[in-house]
Amino acid sequence: MTSSLEIATAGQKIDLNRLESILSKYYKRGRDALISVLQEVQVEYGRIPQESIEPIADTLNLFPSEVYGVVTFYPQFSLTPQGKCTIQACRGTTCHVKGADKIISTIENTTKLKEGETSSDLKFTFKTVTCVGTCALAPVMVINNKFLGKLYPKKVADILSQYEKG
Amino acid sequence: MRKDEDMTRLGSVEELNIYRESILAETDPNKICVRICMSGCRAYGAEEIRVAFNEEIKEKGLEDRIEIRKTGCHGFCSRAPVIIVDPKGIFYQQLTVDDVEEVVLETLVKGNIIDRLVYVDLKTGKRFPFTRDIPFYKEQTRNVLRNCGKIDPTNISHYIAQDGYSALTKILSTMSPRQAIEIIEKSGLRGRGGAGFPTGKKWHFAQIADNDTKYLICNASEGDPGSFKDRALLEGDPHLILEGMLVAGYAIGAKAGYIYIKAEYSLAVERLKTAILQAEESGLLGENILGSEFSFEIKVKEGAGTYVCGEETAILEAIEGRRGVPRPRPPFPAQSGLWNKPTNINNVETYANIPSIILNGVDWYSNIGSERSKGTKVLSLTGKINNAGLVEVPIGIPLRKVIFDIGGGIPEGKRFKAIQVGGPPGECIPESLLDSLLDFGSLETSGSTMGSGVIIVMDEDTCMVDIARFFLMLAEDESCGFCSPCRLGTRQMKDILDRIVAGKGEDKDIELLTILERVLKDASLCGYGQTCAIPVLTTIRYFQDEYKAHIHQKMCPVGRCKINYNL
Ligand SMILES: Cc1cc2nc3c(=O)[nH]c(=O)nc-3n(C[C@H](O)[C@H](O)[C@H](O)COP(=O)(O)O)c2cc1C
Ligand code: FES
Numbered sequence: 001m002t003s004s005l006e007i008a009t010a011g012q013k014i015d016l017n018r019l020e021s022i023l024s025k026y027y028k029r030g031r032d033a034l035i036s037v038l039q040e041v042q043v044e045y046g047r048i049p050q051e052s053i054e055p056i057a058d059t060l061n062l063f064p065s066e067v068y069g070v071v072t073f074y075p076q077f078s079l080t081p082q083g084k085c086t087i088q089a090c091r092g093t094t095c096h097v098k099g100a101d102k103i104i105s106t107i108e109n110t111t112k113l114k115e116g117e118t119s120s121d122l123k124f125t126f127k128t129v130t131c132v133g134t135c136a137l138a139p140v141m142v143i144n145n146k147f148l149g150k151l152y153p154k155k156v157a158d159i160l161s162q163y164e165k166g
Numbered sequence: 167m168r169k170d171e172d173m174t175r176l177g178s179v180e181e182l183n184i185y186r187e188s189i190l191a192e193t194d195p196n197k198i199c200v201r202i203c204m205s206g207c208r209a210y211g212a213e214e215i216r217v218a219f220n221e222e223i224k225e226k227g228l229e230d231r232i233e234i235r236k237t238g239c240h241g242f243c244s245r246a247p248v249i250i251v252d253p254k255g256i257f258y259q260q261l262t263v264d265d266v267e268e269v270v271l272e273t274l275v276k277g278n279i280i281d282r283l284v285y286v287d288l289k290t291g292k293r294f295p296f297t298r299d300i301p302f303y304k305e306q307t308r309n310v311l312r313n314c315g316k317i318d319p320t321n322i323s324h325y326i327a328q329d330g331y332s333a334l335t336k337i338l339s340t341m342s343p344r345q346a347i348e349i350i351e352k353s354g355l356r357g358r359g360g361a362g363f364p365t366g367k368k369w370h371f372a373q374i375a376d377n378d379t380k381y382l383i384c385n386a387s388e389g390d391p392g393s394f395k396d397r398a399l400l401e402g403d404p405h406l407i408l409e410g411m412l413v414a415g416y417a418i419g420a421k422a423g424y425i426y427i428k429a430e431y432s433l434a435v436e437r438l439k440t441a442i443l444q445a446e447e448s449g450l451l452g453e454n455i456l457g458s459e460f461s462f463e464i465k466v467k468e469g470a471g472t473y474v475c476g477e478e479t480a481i482l483e484a485i486e487g488r489r490g491v492p493r494p495r496p497p498f499p500a501q502s503g504l505w506n507k508p509t510n511i512n513n514v515e516t517y518a519n520i521p522s523i524i525l526n527g528v529d530w531y532s533n534i535g536s537e538r539s540k541g542t543k544v545l546s547l548t549g550k551i552n553n554a555g556l557v558e559v560p561i562g563i564p565l566r567k568v569i570f571d572i573g574g575g576i577p578e579g580k581r582f583k584a585i586q587v588g589g590p591p592g593e594c595i596p597e598s599l600l601d602s603l604l605d606f607g608s609l610e611t612s613g614s615t616m617g618s619g620v621i622i623v624m625d626e627d628t629c630m631v632d633i634a635r636f637f638l639m640l641a642e643d644e645s646c647g648f649c650s651p652c653r654l655g656t657r658q659m660k661d662i663l664d665r666i667v668a669g670k671g672e673d674k675d676i677e678l679l680t681i682l683e684r685v686l687k688d689a690s691l692c693g694y695g696q697t698c699a700i701p702v703l704t705t706i707r708y709f710q711d712e713y714k715a716h717i718h719q720k721m722c723p724v725g726r727c728k729i730n731y732n733l
Contacts, residue, residue, distance in 0.1 A: 029488075031486060032485065032486050032487045033487065035467075035470055035484065035487055036468075037312045037470075039468060039470065068278075069489055070488065073471060073489040074470035074471050074489075074490070075471035075473060076429050076470035076471045092637070093199075093391040093392045093590075093622050093637075095549040096552070096633075097549045097622060106684050107420075109423040128203045130643075130644070131392060132430045133206075133393070133395055133431065134209050134396070135548040136206060136244055136546075136548050136555050136556075137206065137209050137210060137246065138549075140209065142430075145432060147209035149209040149246075150667035
């Protein structure tokens, strides 16, 4: 775990000023601000950088291990860099009944990614989620907050090729 | 209608009433208004359609005569994108940008109905141009959803015009906290988050807890896959939830409330924040609400994923900034909740029921519903069904009616096989039990596990063993890992089901699954582990033939599971 992390983030120095400006809003706020801080950091850097964990812990008066524990618990946070395009395929119950497995295998075949992986050029990250709440349009996927419904394999492939082009 | 900028701080109940009257006086009930769903329909191009309408209206100089209104969900999601044209209530479905010009010229200007866009009933072939006649709507009782799809959720004056915040003014001017709780107790309202605990009783426990600081939480984590009713309510009528929380806050003596909302619900978060800001500016939230002694603030807390985080004690942990792992109960949150203070937690839909109960009274409310459970229930109806969408019905309605009358039956002439009701802890119900009534409880108690109101319809192409396996896969994934019966039990059950669908099932497997289900039920720490294997239990009970076909004949009767014949 640690070693792949180190590889993934090695050599990428993060811009600490951006972290500082997030943290300055939360000084002395304590533990209850932790998840909000992490959400902002995740949006800012597209991940929770290793180097940010100690400063976050210091700001909120926590142990780094506590911050780490929360980061690894919630699926919203990731320690590794995410692709520019995040594809979230729904595998909730309705989507499953309506053939989500075909959608997921189309995404896997087109992007050559397995669930949870990010392409080496940092273009795509592929995740699955359990229900995004547009089940009436199942099967559904979400690409960078855009909801796409009533999917079938060809439609998925077409959409992905558009994103592939940029 | 007034613009938000005109809104000034309302200093008393009287001022709110005057303001409402002035809005109503300025409203022309005959004005042509196109109501466009900006919730679920967005996934099907509603935003582009709205933009096209605005451009078209502008180009033709019709802006003064016609209003293009952004609303919440109309409910008939399988027909997305949907618009309703007032004052006649014309219903157009599956619209595209290319239809917009014609709608403007023919319908908005000349008043003609465009046949092509009208809903045609699949069973009878009959056309239904008006919303009120469509069978999908006709069989519903829309109370909680009454404003959803009607008002612009980003405009507080729309809500106020629909008697919004009247329940608040009623309790502030005529009721003690104790009286407010009594009404909710007598109404028979039960929690809509799944368990159906009597709401008034819960409020009572929080009220009698002796502490100066108390909290309120609105559970908007909506974790059950297949459920979108909380999202629709928050996106379509956010002030209704705020008002419900205000009444609860007043009743139990809390000064602060949190709305804990699912990470993916970014639009709902935006709508809520707008609504909170407007309510604060109007003097309906914050210090000395409407000039009274009552002060209350509401904050939005965005979740970070995980299903178990919808469990009430896990929410407490998450809001406090910890890993979202449930706490052992007792103590119950009403005694010791957020930061160890007495805390009341209710689901979004529970709060949404409150204003109408306060306004219309106990008798009105308890006339709707079943013997055991009063009021209506909002259902998320999806799967292999013609009329998928958001539905509100009186509790106690036969399931068959929901599936075949409102839902319009199964598409493509396929046969009905089962419904899964109530999310992951719900039962899989076969055709023979479709005359059961929608209620809290279980099939054994002559109700069904209505739970959060998820109904997923499955047709003859669905393999029930695969469905059981699917739920266990979910259960294993989402188990927070804190207690071992749940962490290990879900894994064991999933492995067995994996084997069965791969054609490697053994004779003893069905019994083994049944035993493991009981272990999970008896020994897990929280409701999650205790109930997550119910889909397995009920598929074994009602669809055992399918299990046996996989295990003994090494075949999947519907041909879904890829069984390896080389075994
Ligand atoms: C694993 C688990 C997940 C839950 N998820 C939700 C949820 O997403 N939304 C919800 O309102 N209640 C959920 N509940 C139920 C809550 O614990 C709690 O009973 C409910 O919020 C109380 O509100 P009510 O009385 O208004 O229903 C869940 C319970 C369990 C055990
Ligand atoms: S199950 Fe896929 S969006 Fe709800």
